[in-house]
Amino acid sequence: MDENRARRVVDALRDRGINAHLLRAGVGQFGVRVSLPGGREAEWDTDGTAGLEAQVMRDGMLVGFVPRIEGSAEFDEAQVVDAIARTxxxxxxxxxRPVAPPPAKPLPREGGLFRRFLDGFRYR
Structure with a gap:
């Protein structure tokens, strides 16, 4: 997932009340990190493959996974957001899940007022 797409997905998830963050997995590798109960984190789409899948980590150890979602290589951003929300x-x-849970109270976008400054003005 490219950086700007990952950022837009994170923003859409946070608008739905899901505690999502931009994940910098390596040089030029970006994904979405979703904080889960019990100290777990789901790391979505960090391996650079076309399909959408995730690893569930706790303290750096793999404790679960989300298998590749069928047809996800063709998903637009709204479908990616829906798939992550339904997991x-x-x-x-x-x-x-067959249907996503109802949206919770929106979370503020990360970075706030200084977001573009901290990220080097790389996006619109």
């Missing part, structure tokens, strides 16, 4: 992380192998 149920309760089992080690996460599954997709």
């Amino acid at each position: 149920d992380y309760e089992q080690p192998e996460a599954r997709q």
Whole structure:
């Protein structure tokens, strides 16, 4: 996922009340990190492949995963946001709920007033 797309997905998830963050996985590698209960984090789409999948980590150890979602290589940003929102992380192998839970109170966007300054004015 490119940086700007990952940032837009994070913003859309935070607008739905999901505690998402831009994940910098390496040089030129970006994804979406979703904070989960119990100190776990889901790291979405950091491996550079076309499909959408995630690893669920706790303290740097793999504790679960989201298998590649069928057809996700063709998803637009709204479909990516919906797929992440519909994911149920309760089992080690996460599954997709038929429908996303209702949106919670929106979370503020990361960076606030200084967002563009801190990121080097790389996006609009």
